Amino acid sequence: MTDPNMVDFYSRVARIQRDHARSFGAEAVASGQGTSVKSRIPVLAPVLLALICGFAMKAMLLARIGDETYAARIDDLRSGEGFERIGATLMAADPITVALAGQFEKLGF
Incomplete structure (x- = not known):
C-alpha cells in the first residue's frame, strides 16, 4: 500500500526540481526563504x-x-x-x- 502523504511529498519535490531547473524562484519566495520586493529597504x-x-x-x-x-x-x-x-x-x-x-x-x- 502506498502512503498518500509520500505520494504528495514526492510530487511536490518533483515540481520544485522542475521549477528550479527552469530558474523559477516562486517556491522559495512563497516559503519565506527567498528574497522578495517587500524585504528591500525603501529609500x-x-x-x-x-x-x-x-x-x-x-x-x-x-x-x-x-x-x-x-x-x-x-x-x-x-x-x-x-x-x-x-x-x-x-x-x-x-x-x-x-x-x-x-x-x-x-x-x-
Whole structure:
C-alpha cells in the first residue's frame, strides 16, 4: 500500500526540481526563504520625510519671524563663505515654504 502523504511529498519535490531547473524562484519566495520586493529597504520614504520636515521647518521660521527678518537672515548667509552659501540656497523662501507659512500663521503658530 502506498502512503498518500509520500505520494504528495514526492510530487511536490518533483515540481520544485522542475521549477528550479527552469530558474523559477516562486517556491522559495512563497516559503519565506527567498528574497522578495517587500524585504528591500525603501529609500523613497525617508527622503520624502526629510523633505517634508525641511519645508515645515522653513515655513515655521518664516511664519514666526516674518518675511523681512527671514529675508535679511538669508542675505546674511549669502554674504558668508562655503557652507553658509549652501545654507542660504537651501533655506531660501520658495513657493511651498511661503504657502505653508501662510497656513501656519492662520493656525496661530
